[in-house]
Amino acid sequence: xxxxxxxxxxxxxxxxxxxxxxxxAFVASELPEDYWPNSDFNEGHSPAFSRxxxxxxxxxxxxxxxxxxxxxxxxxxxxxxxxxxxxxxPVSAHWIADxxxxxxxxxxGTEAQCRRYLPQIVRGECYFSIGMSEPNSGSDLASxxxxxxxxxxxxxxxxxxxxxxxxxxxxxxxxxxRTEPPSDDRHAGLSQLLVDLHADGVxxxxxRNLAGGEDFNEVVFEDCFVPDEGLVGERGNGWTQVTxxxxxxxxxxxxxxSAFRVxxxxxxxxxxxxxxxxxxxxxxxxxxxxxxxxxxxSVAGMLQQGGSPAVESALxxxxxNDFEKLLGELVRLQAPPGHPRLERCLRQTLLHxxxxxxxxxxxxxxxxxxxxxxxxx
Amino acid sequence: xxxxxxxxxxxxxxxxVDKGVLDRAESGEFPNALWDVVxxxxxxxxxxxxxxxxxxxxxxxxxxxxxxxxxxxxxxxxVANSLLDEAGFITIAADGVxxxxxxxxxxxxxxxxxxxxxxxxxDTNLAGESRDRVVLVDAERVGLPDDLRERLALSRVxxxxxxxxxxxxxxxxxxxxxxxxGRPISRFQAxxxxxxxxxxxxxxxxxxCDGAVANVDSSGxxxxxxxxxARVGEAAGVAAEIxxxxxxxMGFTHEHSLHHFTRRLWAWRDEFGREGRWQETLGxxxxxxxxxxxxxxxxxxxxxxxxxxLWS
Numbered sequence: 001x002x003x004x005x006x007x008x009x010x011x012x013x014x015x016x017x018x019x020x021x022x023x024x025a026f027v028a029s030e031l032p033e034d035y036w037p038n039s040d041f042n043e044g045h046s047p048a049f050s051r052x053x054x055x056x057x058x059x060x061x062x063x064x065x066x067x068x069x070x071x072x073x074x075x076x077x078x079x080x081x082x083x084x085x086x087x088x089x090p091v092s093a094h095w096i097a098d099x100x101x102x103x104x105x106x107x108x109g110t111e112a113q114c115r116r117y118l119p120q121i122v123r124g125e126c127y128f129s130i131g132m133s134e135p136n137s138g139s140d141l142a143s144x145x146x147x148x149x150x151x152x153x154x155x156x157x158x159x160x161x162x163x164x165x166x167x168x169x170x171x172x173x174x175x176x177x178r179t180e181p182p183s184d185d186r187h188a189g190l191s192q193l194l195v196d197l198h199a200d201g202v203x204x205x206x207x208r209n210l211a212g213g214e215d216f217n218e219v220v221f222e223d224c225f226v227p228d229e230g231l232v233g234e235r236g237n238g239w240t241q242v243t244x245x246x247x248x249x250x251x252x253x254x255x256x257x258s259a260f261r262v263x264x265x266x267x268x269x270x271x272x273x274x275x276x277x278x279x280x281x282x283x284x285x286x287x288x289x290x291x292x293x294x295x296x297x298s299v300a301g302m303l304q305q306g307g308s309p310a311v312e313s314a315l316x317x318x319x320x321n322d323f324e325k326l327l328g329e330l331v332r333l334q335a336p337p338g339h340p341r342l343e344r345c346l347r348q349t350l351l352h353x354x355x356x357x358x359x360x361x362x363x364x365x366x367x368x369x370x371x372x373x374x375x376x377x
Numbered sequence: 378x379x380x381x382x383x384x385x386x387x388x389x390x391x392x393x394v395d396k397g398v399l400d401r402a403e404s405g406e407f408p409n410a411l412w413d414v415v416x417x418x419x420x421x422x423x424x425x426x427x428x429x430x431x432x433x434x435x436x437x438x439x440x441x442x443x444x445x446x447x448x449x450x451x452x453x454x455x456v457a458n459s460l461l462d463e464a465g466f467i468t469i470a471a472d473g474v475x476x477x478x479x480x481x482x483x484x485x486x487x488x489x490x491x492x493x494x495x496x497x498x499x500d501t502n503l504a505g506e507s508r509d510r511v512v513l514v515d516a517e518r519v520g521l522p523d524d525l526r527e528r529l530a531l532s533r534v535x536x537x538x539x540x541x542x543x544x545x546x547x548x549x550x551x552x553x554x555x556x557x558x559g560r561p562i563s564r565f566q567a568x569x570x571x572x573x574x575x576x577x578x579x580x581x582x583x584x585x586c587d588g589a590v591a592n593v594d595s596s597g598x599x600x601x602x603x604x605x606x607a608r609v610g611e612a613a614g615v616a617a618e619i620x621x622x623x624x625x626x627m628g629f630t631h632e633h634s635l636h637h638f639t640r641r642l643w644a645w646r647d648e649f650g651r652e653g654r655w656q657e658t659l660g661x662x663x664x665x666x667x668x669x670x671x672x673x674x675x676x677x678x679x680x681x682x683x684x685x686x687l688w689s
């Protein structure tokens with residue numbers, strides 16, 4: 001009998017728990033007293049904070065020492081990331097490079113690429129953007145039209161990427177491009193190129209979001225030359241690589257903690273003798289949060305064992321994103337009046353909530369991935 | 378959990394529980410043959426010191442029993458035998474109601490009374506499972522742990538977690554076989570998405586159950602049970618709704634076996650505290666600690682039983 005997708009329970013090792021204390025002390029000492037925490041990983045951009053995390057060895061934690069990495073376990077990395085998110089620390093600058101660009105280079109990049117980029121990432125000095133979506137290719141990623149033509153010593157890239165978080169202040173983008181004309185096999189002919197965002201022929205235009213922020217962008221490539229050494233992995237293997245990258249993108253605790261600060265402020269507002277309705281709602285949300293966290297740690301265990309938990313990641317992200325949205329909506333109904341911190345958190349979360357079930361794969365795409373994992377597609 | 382126990386339970390329940398056994402049990406006929414097989418296998422002692430097994434095995438057997446909707450009061454028998462060091466058919470009464478009291482050798486109450494003499498009157502829960510009303514005669518006081526109600530709530534969590542695994546499998550099988558508009562309904566995206574949600578709730582239920590079982594005998598046990606009963610109860614409602622929608626009118630018939638599982642989910646999520654009761658317990662505990670201790674509560678760094686021992 002098929003009994004569903006398996007999430008084996010995991011012991012976090014003592015080394016990981018010891019790190020928890022260190023991260024808490026670090027965050028308490030590094031952030032100013034008037035710092036406004038936001039548990040959304042996408043908010044809070046601080047190169048200075050990222051460099052300090054780098055000094056502590058908390059970026060590239062699982063990577064090999066010869067590239068500056070810490071050769072630590074995915075559990076230790078898990079604890080560091082969840083503590084930073086729960087504290088609402090400003091982590092967005094290095095987040096993508098640490099979470100997926102670095103691991104992508106480790107899996108598919110050349111020795112030279114790893115030597116060049118990974119140590120900079122580890123130091124918290126080098127930031128990456130994701131070059132997947134295009135104006136006409138959102139969820140249908142295989143339909144990307146940005147093309148790279150082969151020339152002597154490299155490639156000429158033309159096309160447009162969109163929703164590119166922090167492209168205006170990051171250093172590099174790893175773009176999914178078409179290196180062969182479209183064919184019957186939609187997933188063939190795609191490759192990944194690592195492009196300097198400051199190169200000639202790259203224009204970054206900000207896109208204002210509904211919350212008033214300008215952290216995502218349109219990135220236009222016009223006859224942009226990318227040297228041979230910019231090819232990541234094999235020519236034509238882009239689809240496989242991008243799928244593996246998405247596994248990293250979807251697996252972490254940022255997928256259920258975006259609205260965590262709302263819950264913190266809700267507890268503060270209700271005080272230590274809440275009404276029944278307040279206590280019931282808090283208990284309900286906590287029961288979801290505790291369960292999601294167990295599932296996420298289980299996924300870290302799959303990564304630690306060298307697995308590619310694409311379906312399990314999609315499932316935790318999907319449940320987690322629904323929880324993030326539910327949290328704001330339900331707390332809103334019970335929020336006692338007269339608590340400006342809670343109101344500010346609620347407003348911030350509500351304005352960003354449409355993105356929760358879009359970024360990193362929409363709810364619809366994730367459910368499709370899960371259905372495939374169930375053998376239905 | 379011990380692999381041999383897991384395999385034994387799965388084999389015995391798969392071989393000896395079918396729709397006929399369930400229908401007869403729900404019409405009031407105790408499944409003697411099934412009980413004999415269980416007793417001969419020693420499964421009725423799992424979790425008790427005399428059998429050399431542990432709480433993880435006890436709740437593991439209950440999860441597998443939930444997969445098969447086993448019509449025996451295994452939760453009560455296993456918990457009672459492990460607490461009293463007994464080896465018979467002891468059921469447990471809560472609020473004057475005990476499963477299959479009319480055929481039991483003894484009745485233990487959650488308030489700490491025990492007797493082999495009692496009067497019973499048959500009754501059932503909404504799943505048609507025996508929930509006899511019982512009055513003890515010549516009861517004696519016995520020492521019990523003060524978290525017995527929590528242990529019984531956890532028994533329902535384990536039963537529901539297993540039952541959810543079963544209905545997910547049934548939904549996938551049905552959707553793959555049933556054809557409408559010229560193709561299996563599993564080919565329709567709307568159906569696939571419902572099944573994806575069902576898989577998510579099933580996986581979450583298992584994780585929530587494992588989390589509470591890992592904390593049996595720990596100081597935070599009550600709150601882990603609260604989280605698990607609340608989360609799994611919620612999953613049960615969502616899942617039962619989806620699995621019935623997938624099965625269409627056929628799943629609404631008495632002839633189809635689906636209702637043996639979904640009615641149990643609806644019954645078990647109510648027994649030993651509905652979601653709201655446990656959500657309140659959990660919420661009050663967290664509120665008492667204050668906002669700045671919330672994350673620490675969620676993290677719970679030291680489960681009592683190593684989670685790696687939960688799976689065989």
